[in-house]
Amino acid sequence: METKQITFIVFMLVMLGVFGYTIHRLWGFIGLTKAGFPIDKIGERVNLTLKVAFGQTKILDRPIIGIIHALVWWGFLIITVGTAEMVFDGILGQERILLFLGPVYKGIMGSGDIFAAIIISAVTIFLIRRHIIKVKRFEGVEMNKKKGWKKADATIALSMIMLLMLSLIGMNIGYVKLCSIGEIIGDSCDYFPISGLLIDLVPDSKAHLFHEINWWAHIALVFIFMNILPYSKHFHVMMSVPNVFLSRLDPKTKIQNMPSVTKEVDAMMNPETAFAEPAEGGTMEMPRFGVKDVEDISWQNYLDSLTCTECGRCTSVCPANTTGKLLSPRKIMVDTRKRMNDKGPSLVKDSSYNDQKALVGDYITKEELFACTTCNACVQACPVNIDQVSIIMDMRRYLIMEEANSPSEWNMMFTNIENNGAPWQFSPSDRMNWAEEIVMKA
Ligand code: SF4
Numbered sequence: 100m101e102t103k104q105i106t107f108i109v110f111m112l113v114m115l116g117v118f119g120y121t122i123h124r125l126w127g128f129i130g131l132t133k134a135g136f137p138i139d140k141i142g143e144r145v146n147l148t149l150k151v152a153f154g155q156t157k158i159l160d161r162p163i164i165g166i167i168h169a170l171v172w173w174g175f176l177i178i179t180v181g182t183a184e185m186v187f188d189g190i191l192g193q194e195r196i197l198l199f200l201g202p203v204y205k206g207i208m209g210s211g212d213i214f215a216a217i218i219i220s221a222v223t224i225f226l227i228r229r230h231i232i233k234v235k236r237f238e239g240v241e242m243n244k245k246k247g248w249k250k251a252d253a254t255i256a257l258s259m260i261m262l263l264m265l266s267l268i269g270m271n272i273g274y275v276k277l278c279s280i281g282e283i284i285g286d287s288c289d290y291f292p293i294s295g296l297l298i299d300l301v302p303d304s305k306a307h308l309f310h311e312i313n314w315w316a317h318i319a320l321v322f323i324f325m326n327i328l329p330y331s332k333h334f335h336v337m338m339s340v341p342n343v344f345l346s347r348l349d350p351k352t353k354i355q356n357m358p359s360v361t362k363e364v365d366a367m368m369n370p371e372t373a374f375a376e377p378a379e380g381g382t383m384e385m386p387r388f389g390v391k392d393v394e395d396i397s398w399q400n401y402l403d404s405l406t407c408t409e410c411g412r413c414t415s416v417c418p419a420n421t422t423g424k425l426l427s428p429r430k431i432m433v434d435t436r437k438r439m440n441d442k443g444p445s446l447v448k449d450s451s452y453n454d455q456k457a458l459v460g461d462y463i464t465k466e467e468l469f470a471c472t473t474c475n476a477c478v479q480a481c482p483v484n485i486d487q488v489s490i491i492m493d494m495r496r497y498l499i500m501e502e503a504n505s506p507s508e509w510n511m512m513f514t515n516i517e518n519n520g521a522p523w524q525f526s527p528s529d530r531m532n533w534a535e536e537i538v539m540k541a
């Protein structure tokens with residue numbers, strides 16, 4: 100085994116070990132959450148994933164920036180084939196191990212070369228939008244809270260993508276240069292439309308060194324980026340496909356029944372359980388109604404929060420936010436993720452851990468939650484099919500059902516529903532009063 104091979108394998112194992120630790124940590128957090136809706140209709144889910152995740156249909160709602168983002172994503176998919184090849188090359192000590200695929204290989208690598216140049220241009224535009232144009236959608240209380248980090252998060256990720264693409268093109272230039280001086284046997288190297296034009300930038304004597312530096316830089320960045328992603332908003336690179344696949348298929352405005360209420364009603368309707376006393380020395384375990392903290396959310400809610408790209412498309416269409424209310428659907432996702440990061444590690448170790456704080460109240464206020472009109476514009480706008488409304492509804496349910504903490508105007512409505520079976524202040528027996536006059540006239 101050559102030194103390069105051994106170095107690569109050791110480096111790869113260390114990086115995979117760190118990544119494994121992160122996934123194990125996230126898995127522990129998912130284990131704290133509640134069951135969600137069942138994952139059925141697999142065919143429909145596959146279609147949705149092909150359309151929304153791979154076809155980028157929702158991101159194209161804003162056509163100009165949408166197509167730029169879509170090109171980055173499609174390029175990422177193509178370039179991943181080359182990255183997988185590099186891993187096999189590194190392990191086996193080979194060079195371009197997939198070359199035997201002939202024209203298919205050349206098509207993929209050539210497209211990757213073009214996409215690398217497109218991605219460099221796209222990332223430049225993204226950085227300009229963030230730092231020079233300062234697009235309003237990227238501002239907001241949840242973005243300003245930790246201004247430095249939030250800005251750095253996006254800038255670090257975009258800069259790394261830029262370096263990844265520059266090193267990819269550098270590696271291709273080095274490879275084509277090596278071909279041109281006869282150091283590569285068995286490959287015409289005529290399938291790199293961008294890099295092929297740039298080989299004169301590298302002197303013949305430096306071709307090998309140039310290729311090696313860029314090869315190592317590219318693969319090292321791939322592994323480092325892979326480990327940074329789960330701690331960044333750019334985790335959506337990995338999460339968007341599964342999140343779209345696992346998203347809700349029901350009509351957006353359909354309000355889900357609460358399993359805790361269903362269970363209580365079932366118990367009340369069953370004579371065997373309706374009047375049951377707690378076991379001697381025991382107490383009746385009270386179910387949680389709605390969501391108070393992260394251990395009450397469903398695993399789909401948590402995946403949504405991990406997938407949020409913080410793009411702000413939801414907040415920009417939210418009628419509550421645009422009319423000056425405190426609510427920002429993006430903040431709901433950012434706060435849910437943050438709360439899990441704050442509380443999750445201790446909760447995994449000790450299920451009774453309590454830091455005297457909660458998602459509702461300390462992170463997300465009552466004012467924010469009650470500002471939601473449940474219009475679902477945010478769900479419609481989200482490019483990765485996040486369902487912001489279900490978690491807002493569940494936090495509201497907690498406030499109303501456990502804390503009786505609803506706006507005073509709503510209390511009268513609840514009392515009327517309870518007493519009269521309708522939101523109005525009339526007895527059910529008076530319902531047909533409106534028709535009396537008509538009947539009298541007839
Ligand atoms: S459903 Fe609520 S959070 Fe979403 S856009 Fe409408 S008002 Fe805003």
Ligand code: SF4
Nearest residue numbers: 407408410411413481
């Ligand atoms: S919830 Fe969706 S639309 Fe809103 S910021 Fe996150 S990714 Fe963007």
